[in-house]
Amino acid sequence: MSYMLGLKCRECDREYPKEALYVCEYCFGSLEVSYDYKALAKKVTRKTIEAGPKSLWRYRDLLPIDGEPAAGYYSGFTPLVKADILGKELGVKELYVKDDSVCHPTCSFKDRVVAVALSRARELKFDTVACASTGNLANAVAAHAAWAGFKRFIFIPANLEIAKIVGTLVYSPNLIAVDGNYDDVNRLCAEIAAKYRWGFVNINIRAYYAEGSKTLGFEIAEQLGWKAPAHIVAPAASGSLVTKIWKSLKEFDKLGLLEGELRTKVHLAQAEGCSPIATAFLGNHDAIKPVKPSTIAKSLAIGNPADGYYAIDVLKQSGGTAGIVSDDEIREGIKLLARTEGIFTETAGGVTVAVAKKLIDEGKIPSDESIVLAITGNGMKTQEAIREAVGKPIHIAPSLSSFEAEVLKAGCKL
Amino acid sequence: MPVKVRIPTPLQKLTSNKDEVEVIAGNIKELIVELEKSFPGMKDRLCDETGKVRRFVNVYLNEEDIRFLSQEETAVKDGDQVSIIPAIAGG
Ligand SMILES: Cc1ncc(COP(=O)(O)O)c(C=O)c1O
Ligand SMILES: [Zn+2]
Numbered sequence: 001m002s003y004m005l006g007l008k009c010r011e012c013d014r015e016y017p018k019e020a021l022y023v024c025e026y027c028f029g030s031l032e033v034s035y036d037y038k039a040l041a042k043k044v045t046r047k048t049i050e051a052g053p054k055s056l057w058r059y060r061d062l063l064p065i066d067g068e069p070a071a072g073y074y075s076g077f078t079p080l081v082k083a084d085i086l087g088k089e090l091g092v093k094e095l096y097v098k099d100d101s102v103c104h105p106t107c108s109f110k111d112r113v114v115a116v117a118l119s120r121a122r123e124l125k126f127d128t129v130a131c132a133s134t135g136n137l138a139n140a141v142a143a144h145a146a147w148a149g150f151k152r153f154i155f156i157p158a159n160l161e162i163a164k165i166v167g168t169l170v171y172s173p174n175l176i177a178v179d180g181n182y183d184d185v186n187r188l189c190a191e192i193a194a195k196y197r198w199g200f201v202n203i204n205i206r207a208y209y210a211e212g213s214k215t216l217g218f219e220i221a222e223q224l225g226w227k228a229p230a231h232i233v234a235p236a237a238s239g240s241l242v243t244k245i246w247k248s249l250k251e252f253d254k255l256g257l258l259e260g261e262l263r264t265k266v267h268l269a270q271a272e273g274c275s276p277i278a279t280a281f282l283g284n285h286d287a288i289k290p291v292k293p294s295t296i297a298k299s300l301a302i303g304n305p306a307d308g309y310y311a312i313d314v315l316k317q318s319g320g321t322a323g324i325v326s327d328d329e330i331r332e333g334i335k336l337l338a339r340t341e342g343i344f345t346e347t348a349g350g351v352t353v354a355v356a357k358k359l360i361d362e363g364k365i366p367s368d369e370s371i372v373l374a375i376t377g378n379g380m381k382t383q384e385a386i387r388e389a390v391g392k393p394i395h396i397a398p399s400l401s402s403f404e405a406e407v408l409k410a411g412c413k414l
Numbered sequence: 415m416p417v418k419v420r421i422p423t424p425l426q427k428l429t430s431n432k433d434e435v436e437v438i439a440g441n442i443k444e445l446i447v448e449l450e451k452s453f454p455g456m457k458d459r460l461c462d463e464t465g466k467v468r469r470f471v472n473v474y475l476n477e478e479d480i481r482f483l484s485q486e487e488t489a490v491k492d493g494d495q496v497s498i499i500p501a502i503a504g505g
Contacts, residue, residue: 011470023500025424026459028470030501132502187474190499194423194433203502287469290481304479306501309469 002066003040007031007207010310018064020124020204030306031207033064041255046226049257056112056215062251063116063215064208070122071148072115074104076215080223080372086340086353090360094370096229097337098220100377101345105147106167107378108299108346109216109241110140116212117201118144126199127151132189133202134182134237134299135164136377141201142171153198155185161298163381181293183304210307213241217248220372226257228264230369231320233356235269235348235376237302239277239311242268245374246314265320267365268311269355271295271330271347277308278322281315288312296327296385297347299377321364323355330354331389334379344379352376417445417490420497428453442473443486445496460498470501 007016011029022031044061052058056076057069079099087095100109114137121129128151131141138154145152154168158177168175178185186202193200201209221228228249236242246266253262270278273295280288288308293301305311315322325333330347333354338344345353352373359365379386394410396402407414416436421429429435437452439445446467450457462468466486473480474497480488490496 022502023424023470025427028424028459028468028500030470183479184477186502187472187477187497187499190422190502191420191497206502290479292482304472304501306470 001043003035003037003043003061004064004066005034005036008034018066020126020199022204022206033207033211035062037251037254044255044257046222046257049222056115056212056219059215059218062218064211065116065119066123069115069119071118071144072111075111075115076103077219078103080220081341081343083341083373086337089336089340090357092360092365092367092371094368096220096224096370096372097341097343098216098372098374099343100216101343101349101375101379106136106139106143107381108136108140109213109374109376110136111144112215113137113209113212114140114144114201117199117205117209118148118150120208121150121199121201121205122148124199124205126197128153128196128198129201130154130189130193130198131201132156132182132185134301135160135381136299137202138168138175139164139381142168142173142175145173146171150199155189155192157182157185157298159298161382161384163383167381182302183290186302186304210240210244213244214248214251216241216374216376217245218252220245221249221252221258224370224372225259226252227259228252228262229372230263231265231267231365231371232374233267233269233352233359233365233371234374235297235300235352236277236308236311237300237305237348239268239305239307239309241374241376242266242311243307243314246318264318265365266314266318267320267355267359268315268322269351270322270324271297271300271351272324272326273297274301274303275324276303277305277311278324280308281312281322282324295330295347296382297330297351298382299346299348300351321359323358325351325354325358329358331386333357334386335390337375338379343375345375346377346379346382347385348377349375349379350385416492418493418495419445419449420495422498422500424500425456425459425498428455428459439490441486441490442467442475442480442488442496445490446486472499472501473497474499
């Protein structure tokens with residue numbers, strides 16, 4: 001049973017059938033999935049969700065597929081970690097980390113979007129899937145498509161981190177490294193997508209793909225005991241995740257699944273070397289000015305963010321704000337989370353931690369309200385970004401005397 | 415001065431399914447006026463009520479986003495290639 005009605009233009013409300021369409025023929029606005037919320041309200045309860053699988057597919061009624069899932073059977077349902085030590089360090093009372101650094105199988109929240117995108121791609125009868133990626137999406141599409149048995153073409157900017165390249169190649173996709181930045185890759189892919197009948201997860205099946213991000217927000221609320229937190233801080237590249245986190249909470253609210261009123265403020269985190277959305281929001285600009293990215297947070301390096309305007313709408317509607325942090329602050333953020341909570345996140349997570357710290361320090365997030373940090377990726381993938389910032393092992397000869405001498409020399413207490 | 419314009423799928427209905435057309439123009443603004451003359455309806459799709467290129471439409475001159483150049487005033491010349499591409503999501 002499917003509650004998906006069709007697609008609708010986010011700009012002009014024109015309606016389209018639920019096919020592989022991604023932009024409004026009339027105004028170029030992007031298309032969004034619409035659902036039969038009346039029917040959903042009759043069917044979906046906390047109980048029906050709790051009885052579902054321990055994966056993102058427990059929210060299947062709120063996801064855009066007609067039949068059975070075809071990918072990501074084990075994706076999602078990641079831990080919501082009560083982060084008391086980090087909370088103490090930041091001076092806040094109630095802090096949680098939504099830890100998608102351990103999402104199955106490729107260790108980022110992109111496993112969520114790809115699980116949904118490929119399930120829909122199968123229903124739309126594609127035999128080949130493709131994507132343009134800043135890295136994590138590449139890993140996820142390569143892995144899920146291997147499991148689900150799709151042919152796969154993956155396009156990345158040539159300068160990606162080595163772990164993201166190896167972590168894609170290992171699944172035997174066709175991996176194309178393009179000379180240029182992500183926005184160049186994307187532009188090229190738009191032309192390729194027009195020519196070949198492939199399921200491009202972030203182009204012609206984007207409307208379905210994007211819905212997968214909602215599951216991160218659903219899980220936060222369910223894991224808090226069907227309560228929405230007062231604050232969520234999330235990183236933004238295209239701005240889709242931020243937009244969908246807000247949508248997920250509004251959907252739960254509409255279906256009466258939340259305890260109390262929905263009063264969550266959603267805050268957006270970007271890196272100084274690529275902050276087109278945060279800059280437009282903080283400067284109160286009408287237009288988002290695209291940028292040429294230059295940051296260690298390569299997963300967030302989208303200079304021309306397709307969902308930027310919608311992300312700004314979310315900040316305004318929810319009463320949240322945005323923060324921008326430098327590469328050094330990102331490195332400190334990564335180390336801070338690791339040192340306090342034992343979680344090693346990638347650069348995007350460093351952006352989130354550092355922005356949360358900044359907003360708390362500036363009093364924009366009050367210290368006595370509940371806060372969730374969306375940690376969306378794994379630090380193993382971006383080791384070169386912090387290699388120089390984590391120090392070195394103490395090097396010794398294999399003898400007790402060398403051990404004691406060197407360790408003392410390094411200033412350790414025995 | 416003919417400029418090659420690549421037409422995105424959603425607009426190919428206006429160009430009898432041609433994915434590339436040629437127009438003569440001196441800058442992007444004129445190019446849109448010319449497109450409208452040959453393919454009525456085009457301007458409405460590409461521009462908002464104030465005549466500016468819609469925020470979800472990306473226009474590239476030889477691979478470079480015109481927002482990094484001189485926006486609608488960006489000059490075009492013989493042999494240039496202009497692409498019109500809807501904004502797409504990321505990851
Ligand atoms: C780890 C990580 N976090 C966050 C994002 C941002 O996602 P969005 O493009 O939905 O804003 C990305 C995108 O690639 C990512 O890889
Ligand atoms: Zn529209």
